[in-house]
Amino acid sequence: MVEVLRKRVGWWRSARWGLLAVAVLCAGLLRATLSFSNAYASPRTNERAVRKRTDYIILHTTEAEAGSALRKLSRNGEAHYCVDRSGRVYRIVNRTRVAYHCGTSMWMGTRNLDECSIGIEVVGYHDRALTLAQYKALRELVTLLQKLYGVKDANVMPHAQVAYGTPNRWHPKNHRGRKRCGMGYATPEVRDLLGLKERWLVDPDVKARRLVVGDDFLAKLLYAKRGAGLLPYKLPTAKAKTAQAKSAPAPKAAPAEAEQPRGGVIAKGRSAWDIARDAYNAASTLYIFPDGRRLTGDKIRDWESIVAGTRVELSDAGDGASAVQSLGTGQHPRQLVGDAATAADTWYIRPTGGRVQGSALTAAQLAALPAETKILVGYAQGGPVTSKRLPSQICPTRWDAPDTYYLLPGRPLRPASQVDMRRVPAGTYIFYRD
Ligand SMILES: [Zn+2]
Structure with a gap:
């Protein structure tokens, strides 16, 4: 009797291993659903230094539509990968080399995170939800890279979390909050979608007083227990997608990739910095004054004279801001x-x-x-x-x-x-x- 039981257990064990093997195989097949493209491989790749270490995976939002974002990323070698709205993954800079995606950055006292991180751009905006296909592709890509480089969950972070600004007219000290790029990735809700279990609960550089908080809202969002309430958008769910597919007629053509100017209007308590962040003095940021005059950010010298009602238009919220004052x-x-x-x-x-x-x-x-x-x-x-x-x-x-x-x-x-x-x-x- 005992013997029979043992045999049965033995059978179940091998069956279990068999099932596991099937599961692993399925996972492998799923991974094969990740579709890669080399159409925007950067001509910069071979000029770039080989990266010595990989401690972080930094996630971005392009703040522009796919066409212009991919062209810019490729031309400047600004990321290792870019995920478009359908979830397709474009290889930009070879993952073994340095890509310039972090700009001025710091984490735990280490600066220039480009030298120790992989950068993934995702077509979309920091204040809007990504598509379900993007969250899914991102989850697969990140998991793959985490395994390859041994990056722990907590060290998969949004650009906004690691970027910092040097002193400027708005902030007299080195400060966190230079950008809000990809801020949603830090919230528990988005991390659930990405399969990331751990996250940072404090900013180690602010805690060590290497930096001060330059964006209260961002600091709250990055470290809040539940972040979705703070996010200005709702996350997509598989249910919503099928319901929508059933009720809404299919669009005849893909929605146009119109580049709408993003930005805002200067008002009391709402400065150029609040609207444009570190792109406030960029050549790509346009100021339209109430009297109709237009000036780009790099041409403005007298910031005190910018009156309420001035419109700020951001055409490129990438890292194109000038570091020169x-x-x-x-x-x-x-x-x-x-x-x-x-x-x-x-x-x-x-x-x-x-x-x-x-x-x-x-x-x-x-x-x-x-x-x-x-x-x-x-x-x-x-x-x-x-x-x-x-x-x-x-x-x-x-x-x-x-x-x-x-x-x-x-x-x-x-x-x-x-x-x-x-x-x-x-x-x-x-x-x-x-
Ligand atoms: Zn970014």
């Missing part, structure tokens, strides 16, 4: 960058091309800096370039990053994207986030 007439650097004015990692570039470190200036020299002096906060200086020391040797992982700037002899400061890298003259200095 420009001194206005009669303005003291402290008004722009607070205490960072005299920091060792703040650099001033005079209109005549001279460069000086914040910590090297006396109070009188600081006050005497001329209008149109460019200011870079949180930067290291590399160089000079010589025939034997090329930019890629001076800063191997940042030499062509979107927030890296070049000072060619006798020329104004310009972003890396506007420099002909085949002929960078000797004597050029490079400013990069370190």
Whole structure:
């Protein structure tokens, strides 16, 4: 009797293993449903340094429709993957290399997370729900990458959680809340959809006082027990989808990918920063004044004079914001960058091309800096370039990053994207986030 039982148990055990094998096989087949495309593989891939470690997976929202988002991501090499609305996954930069997707970023005191993370862009907006197909594809892709690199659940985070801003006219200190990119991914409700069990309950950099909170709403959303109540959208459910499919007539054509201008109107208590975040001074941000005048963010010097009723239109909420601040007439650097004015990692570039470190200036020299002096906060200086020391040797992982700037002899400061890298003259200095 005992023997029979044992045999039965033995049979059940092997059957169980068999079932498990079938389940694993099914999971494998499911994974095969993840559809990849190389149509937007970035020409930048081979220029990029091989990534030494992978501790984080950073999730983004493109803040633009698929067409323009994919073209931009590919052109600049700004992500490893991009998931379109149907759930198709585009490979952009080879996953073994550095992609520029985080911009100014910090987690647990580590800066420049591009160097230790994978970046996934998802076509959509930070304040709208993604499609069910996107959540499903993202779940599969993230699981795959987590296994491959041993990234734990908590370290799959939205860009908004790790981005930070250096001092500017709105914030005198390094601050969290530079962007709201992908903020929903931090909420327990979205993490359920993504199969992520753990999450961060505090911001380690704010706790350690490396950063201050620059966006109260975001801080609340990122660490709230239940986040859905704070999200400005409802999450899709499988039920809702079938109900909708039954009742609504099928659209004749795919909805047009119209790029509607996003933004808002400046009012009392609602500044350019509240609307545009760090894109407030970007060339892609348009200010339409009540009298009809139009100015882009990079052309505005006198921020105090922006009246209520001015419309702010964001055409590109990516990382296209300029890291360079420009001194206005009669303005003291402290008004722009607070205490960072005299920091060792703040650099001033005079209109005549001279460069000086914040910590090297006396109070009188600081006050005497001329209008149109460019200011870079949180930067290291590399160089000079010589025939034997090329930019890629001076800063191997940042030499062509979107927030890296070049000072060619006798020329104004310009972003890396506007420099002909085949002929960078000797004597050029490079400013990069370190
Ligand atoms: Zn982002």
